[in-house]
Amino acid sequence: MATLTVREALSQALWEEMEANSKIILLGEEIGVWGGTYAVTRGFHDHFGAERVRDTPISESAIVGAAIGAAMTGLRPVAELMTINFAFSAFDMIVNQAAKLHYMFNGQVNLPLIIRTPSGGGRQLGATHSQTPDAIFAHFPGLRVVAPATPRDSKGMLKQALRQNDPVLFIENATLYQQRGDVPDGDVTVPLDKSVLARAGKDVTLVTYSKMYYATMKAAEQLAAEGIQAEVIDLRCLRPLDMEPVVESVKKTNRAVVVEEGWMSYGVGAEVSARLQSECFDFLDAPVKRVAQAEVPLPYNQRLEQMALPDQEKIVRAAKEVLYV
Amino acid sequence: MKSKQDFLSGYRHMVAIRRLEEKSAELYQQGKIGGFLHLYIGQEAVAVGMAAAITKHDHVITAYRDHGVAYSVGMPAKIILAEMLGKATGCSGGKGGSMHLVDPKLNFWGGHAIVGSHLPLAAGIATSLQYQKLDGVVVCMFGDGATNIGYFHEALNLSKVWKLPVVWLCENNSYGMGTAVDRASAVHSMCQKAEGYGMANACVDGMDLEAVYGGVSNAAAHARSGAGPFFLEVQTYRFRGHSMGDPERYRTAEEIKHWQDGDPITALRKAILAKQMGTEAELDALDREVDVEIAAAEQYAEESPEPADAALWQHVFSESPNGRA
Ligand SMILES: Cc1ncc(C[n+]2csc(CCOP(=O)(O)OP(=O)(O)O)c2C)c(N)n1
Numbered sequence: 088m089a090t091l092t093v094r095e096a097l098s099q100a101l102w103e104e105m106e107a108n109s110k111i112i113l114l115g116e117e118i119g120v121w122g123g124t125y126a127v128t129r130g131f132h133d134h135f136g137a138e139r140v141r142d143t144p145i146s147e148s149a150i151v152g153a154a155i156g157a158a159m160t161g162l163r164p165v166a167e168l169m170t171i172n173f174a175f176s177a178f179d180m181i182v183n184q185a186a187k188l189h190y191m192f193n194g195q196v197n198l199p200l201i202i203r204t205p206s207g208g209g210r211q212l213g214a215t216h217s218q219t220p221d222a223i224f225a226h227f228p229g230l231r232v233v234a235p236a237t238p239r240d241s242k243g244m245l246k247q248a249l250r251q252n253d254p255v256l257f258i259e260n261a262t263l264y265q266q267r268g269d270v271p272d273g274d275v276t277v278p279l280d281k282s283v284l285a286r287a288g289k290d291v292t293l294v295t296y297s298k299m300y301y302a303t304m305k306a307a308e309q310l311a312a313e314g315i316q317a318e319v320i321d322l323r324c325l326r327p328l329d330m331e332p333v334v335e336s337v338k339k340t341n342r343a344v345v346v347e348e349g350w351m352s353y354g355v356g357a358e359v360s361a362r363l364q365s366e367c368f369d370f371l372d373a374p375v376k377r378v379a380q381a382e383v384p385l386p387y388n389q390r391l392e393q394m395a396l397p398d399q400e401k402i403v404r405a406a407k408e409v410l411y412v
Numbered sequence: 413m414k415s416k417q418d419f420l421s422g423y424r425h426m427v428a429i430r431r432l433e434e435k436s437a438e439l440y441q442q443g444k445i446g447g448f449l450h451l452y453i454g455q456e457a458v459a460v461g462m463a464a465a466i467t468k469h470d471h472v473i474t475a476y477r478d479h480g481v482a483y484s485v486g487m488p489a490k491i492i493l494a495e496m497l498g499k500a501t502g503c504s505g506g507k508g509g510s511m512h513l514v515d516p517k518l519n520f521w522g523g524h525a526i527v528g529s530h531l532p533l534a535a536g537i538a539t540s541l542q543y544q545k546l547d548g549v550v551v552c553m554f555g556d557g558a559t560n561i562g563y564f565h566e567a568l569n570l571s572k573v574w575k576l577p578v579v580w581l582c583e584n585n586s587y588g589m590g591t592a593v594d595r596a597s598a599v600h601s602m603c604q605k606a607e608g609y610g611m612a613n614a615c616v617d618g619m620d621l622e623a624v625y626g627g628v629s630n631a632a633a634h635a636r637s638g639a640g641p642f643f644l645e646v647q648t649y650r651f652r653g654h655s656m657g658d659p660e661r662y663r664t665a666e667e668i669k670h671w672q673d674g675d676p677i678t679a680l681r682k683a684i685l686a687k688q689m690g691t692e693a694e695l696d697a698l699d700r701e702v703d704v705e706i707a708a709a710e711q712y713a714e715e716s717p718e719p720a721d722a723a724l725w726q727h728v729f730s731e732s733p734n735g736r737a
């Protein structure tokens with residue numbers, strides 16, 4: 088067992104898989120000479136060379152499109168988008184090409200490609216650079232969407248993604264790269280379609296993923312100090328969405344709060360609560376609550392931005408609301 | 413630029429931008445400015461020469477490296493600093509931040525942070541001017557890196573097809589973040605891209621205020637005459653990193669020194685003295701005037717109030733949803 092940051096975990100996953108498989112290439116802006124804007128690929132350019140670690144022009148469509156074409160014909164490209172906000176500049180490639188070709192061509196074409204990109208706000212980057220549009224991408228059948236929170240899951244899921252044959256949108260979070268956690272030694276893989284129980288409890292189920300996992304775990308601690316045992320489920324994967332541990336938990340606690348960083352409307356919480364009401368309606372003792380971002384583009388001003396973002400306090404409040412305490 | 417007044421005003425503006433940027437860097441280091449901060453130091457002659465060459469009927473739009481442009485078109489330093497500090501007195505009440513300075517009253521349509529995304533907007537502003545038979549041309553400023561994204565090509569083509577009154581002003585500072593032009597662009601002369609669209613074009617020295625002024629004057633006259641868009645490349649250099657916190661592994665100290673030897677402010681000062689358009693004493697007096705202006709601007713920004721909490725919810729939609737604006 089080693090203690091790694093999310094950055095180190097991602098970096099190791101890429102490095103180890105690249106050493107093992109020469110079909111893996113990386114492409115993206117500033118991933119080579121610069122070493123990656125979040126330094127995940129630092130040292131890769133020198134070690135693997137410019138053929139495998141490709142600095143690209145500012146051409147998001149071509150980055151994702153080229154990754155798709157290369158994947159169709161035998162490579163395993165990892166396209167890096169500097170932030171998920173730039174994925175909109177490549178939206179057609181992601182949702183109209185990557186998400187469609189395997190099905191539309193009746194399974195004759197495989198797209199083993201990964202799009203890595205950090206999501207999330209809270210850094211005063213203004214309205215266009217602070218979004219958490221994860222749910223939008225999870226809307227499209229044919230595109231796997233994952234968003235690990237811990238170093239272990241970051242490493243294991245990236246390795247797993249590099250060994251399977253579907254396009255994966257691999258969502259990271261810019262504020263989590265320094266987050267530390269235990270990662271098992273050796274070859275660690277984590278499935279791309281399994282939610283996980285992150286903390287056991289009996290009074291209320293808190294469902295979350297990515298950055299909000301940490302705020303939710305803290306909220307659970309705070310609740311515990313007040314005598315409320317919250318169970319926390321980390322979704323990890325948004326598509327396919329694994330409801331099994333969530334439903335199992337809610338059947339026990341009878342109450343649920345879904346926590347996400349993105350906007351509430353049409354979001355992850357909307358999906359999870361809709362499924363909860365159809366899969367375990369009779370077990371619910373309170374309407375499912377959602378904690379999410381205020382429905383505004385994020386402002387630059389730090390105080391206003393923080394007001395708009397979900398946090399530990401808002402999670403605790405929502406948990407108490409579904410418990411009617 | 414003929415009169416003494418033209419030269420001294422140009423000098424004063426350029427020095428003011430330099431001091432404003434140095435102040436911004438300082439405030440950033442003190443943690444008073446958040447998010448991303450892209451300094452204009454080294455490129456002052458471009459914005460100042462551009463603004464001197466256009467009229468009050470003309471429109472300006474630019475990317476996130478926008479402080480110098482905003483100042484040149486008439487936004488007071490105190491309003492710029494207030495916005496960067498996220499204050500209610502900033503040009504957008506603290507909701508936009510450093511990358512999104514704007515003032516419609518000045519026909520200044522903003523700083524834009526998705527690379528290349530404002531080029532189609534410029535085409536639209538020009539379409540509006542053309543359709544409404546209004547005086548004025550649009551000056552759209554962008555970097556060398558922006559010429560590699562699809563938006564650029566779509567907008568240039570459209571502007572030529574519709575004969576729009578646009579001056580495409582490409583600030584070629586040799587790098588898009590850490591990627592040198594010759595690593596990202598198939599052709600190294602940006603003008604060659606305009607050639608591809610059969611567009612009139614020219615390239616001038618962006619470290620020379622008079623050259624920029626002359627270049628923009630010609631370009632604007634062309635666009636104003638109804639002959640359609642004009643593409644103007646200016647060769648310039650940013651003396652600081654791409655944004656604060658750029659490790660600058662991609663260029664050498666000698667290269668930076670080489671360009672700093674051609675500092676546009678020092679060059680202009682020399683030219684003014686040589687042409688006898690001003691004396692040392694007059695220039696020194698302007699320097700002192702600027703120091704006072706920037707100090708007062710800082711004080712104003714620091715003492716300005718934070719936006720009210722309610723500002724978070726304002727302007728998601730226009731305030732008259734059911735009527736005409
Ligand atoms: C679509 C998109 N991709 C990537 C980025 C990240 N980014 C911001 S500025 C920049 C470099 C732009 O270079 P250039 O156009 O030459 O302008 P300069 O910074 O040199 O003024 C990049 C890659 C972005 N903001 N938008």
Ligand SMILES: [Mg+2]
Binds near residue numbers: 585
């Ligand atoms: Mg540039």
